[in-house]
Amino acid sequence: MHRDRVTVIGLGYVGLSLAVCLASKGFKVTGYDVDKEKVDLINKCKAPIHEPRLKQLLKSSLRRGFRAYTNLRPSAFNFITVGTPRNKDGSTDLTYVSSAARELGESLKKEKGYSVVVVKSTVPPGTTLGTVKREVESTSGRKFGSELGLAMNPEFLREGSAISDTLNPDRIIIGELDSRSGNSLLGFYRKFYGSKMPRVMRTSIVNAELIKYASNAFLATKVSFINMIANLCQKIPGADVVAVARGMGMDRRIGEDFLRAGPGWGGSCLPKDTKALKGIFEKVGVECPVLDGAIRVNELQPAGVVEMAEEEIGDLRGKRVALLGLSFKPDTDDVRDAVSITIIKMLSERGADIVAYDPVAEENAMKAIQEYSIPAERISFASSAREALINAECCILITEWEEFRRLNKDDFSAMKRRVVIDTRRFFDKACIEGLKVVPLGLGRTGEE
Numbered sequence: 001m002h003r004d005r006v007t008v009i010g011l012g013y014v015g016l017s018l019a020v021c022l023a024s025k026g027f028k029v030t031g032y033d034v035d036k037e038k039v040d041l042i043n044k045c046k047a048p049i050h051e052p053r054l055k056q057l058l059k060s061s062l063r064r065g066f067r068a069y070t071n072l073r074p075s076a077f078n079f080i081t082v083g084t085p086r087n088k089d090g091s092t093d094l095t096y097v098s099s100a101a102r103e104l105g106e107s108l109k110k111e112k113g114y115s116v117v118v119v120k121s122t123v124p125p126g127t128t129l130g131t132v133k134r135e136v137e138s139t140s141g142r143k144f145g146s147e148l149g150l151a152m153n154p155e156f157l158r159e160g161s162a163i164s165d166t167l168n169p170d171r172i173i174i175g176e177l178d179s180r181s182g183n184s185l186l187g188f189y190r191k192f193y194g195s196k197m198p199r200v201m202r203t204s205i206v207n208a209e210l211i212k213y214a215s216n217a218f219l220a221t222k223v224s225f226i227n228m229i230a231n232l233c234q235k236i237p238g239a240d241v242v243a244v245a246r247g248m249g250m251d252r253r254i255g256e257d258f259l260r261a262g263p264g265w266g267g268s269c270l271p272k273d274t275k276a277l278k279g280i281f282e283k284v285g286v287e288c289p290v291l292d293g294a295i296r297v298n299e300l301q302p303a304g305v306v307e308m309a310e311e312e313i314g315d316l317r318g319k320r321v322a323l324l325g326l327s328f329k330p331d332t333d334d335v336r337d338a339v340s341i342t343i344i345k346m347l348s349e350r351g352a353d354i355v356a357y358d359p360v361a362e363e364n365a366m367k368a369i370q371e372y373s374i375p376a377e378r379i380s381f382a383s384s385a386r387e388a389l390i391n392a393e394c395c396i397l398i399t400e401w402e403e404f405r406r407l408n409k410d411d412f413s414a415m416k417r418r419v420v421i422d423t424r425r426f427f428d429k430a431c432i433e434g435l436k437v438v439p440l441g442l443g444r445t446g447e448e
Ligand code: UGA
Pocket: 122, 155, 156, 157, 158, 159, 160, 216, 219, 223, 257, 258, 259, 260, 261, 262, 263, 264, 265, 266, 267, 268, 269, 270, 328, 329
């Protein structure tokens, strides 16, 4: 099979970003997804998700021959990038991984020549050498080793910067069945990255699977740690988590990233992967108190934000509260496990009238609100941040969208009470005259 041909199975954040980045660098990429609507959108050059630079790269990829299909066409490199959602008990749902492996195996039946199966989806240890290997071999009638290569190659891109992370990753982890599989994938990436080749680690498949979970759980723990310190700072007059984090981050062993205190971590990965890893610990009977603590801090964080609002304006019943930002982080329309939804639920239980605004996530937030059975009459959506502020007795900034930097004195003067709970340390305390900014992680001195 031609070495420049690639099949990407599952066109979500990871798959679509990978597909368009490869296509834009001249690889012949075929995409595959079971969702016909998504496939049609992609082929019509409509990005199914909000992601910076995606549309532009999709356009150039389609021009270079990239197409998405609902029937699978195998290539020399076949990346499995399907979702691994959470089951109700927190364990990982491998339905999509199994069916992708089966379909791929089926399509490889008639093929001749060596091709490599690369698992990029986040899967529990043992899945690649278990489910994936078994399904591909049984449906294709071919054997890994001599006829097919197998690798587990976790993905570390972040939503909101998926394209630039795909083009410039910190590292490539190759978990390989044998050296031929690993050499093939390494050669492929050398071609893709050229002179900008990132650091590579080659290891066993099970280690690669664990590296992904351990990385996400570590990042979640780091954020929970600084959130815990933020809660302490809030009780110590004059203490400021931003300064503490800056000082800590100057130590290279600690590092400055992922030390921004906030309302808690959300999204489709950190919450899901920490719980899945906890389940893996439980399955083998090993305790994971650090992980338990990280999850606990994150569960408590949204209530702390609501309490900050109550401390400022008292009982929330009947009070209009403006929420700025609903997506779990800026530059995405994703609200999966977003803190905003938990805060909306808490505010609505306390009888607040919520007016929310997000530049792109309104539609997804509406769906999530229905799923969580939050009464629709408790919340309305504004078409701008300025509109959301009108007559509000309190504003809670949840997501640090850049456009909120343009809010000025006039915008805030439309509020009934000019109070902002700043959960992201976004507003400079002194920047807007007449506005009371209540920053998360700042101990009050009594002078304010
Ligand atoms: C995360 C990882 O960072 C990626 O490396 C990984 O590939 C991805 O999951 C995945 O498994 O697919 P992502 O969920 O897109 O990426 O977003 P992050 O940038 O990690 O942010 C997660 C949450 O942590 C957000 O709610 C964010 O606001 C919060 N966060 C992050 C903080 O509150 N403080 C920080 O300092 C950093």
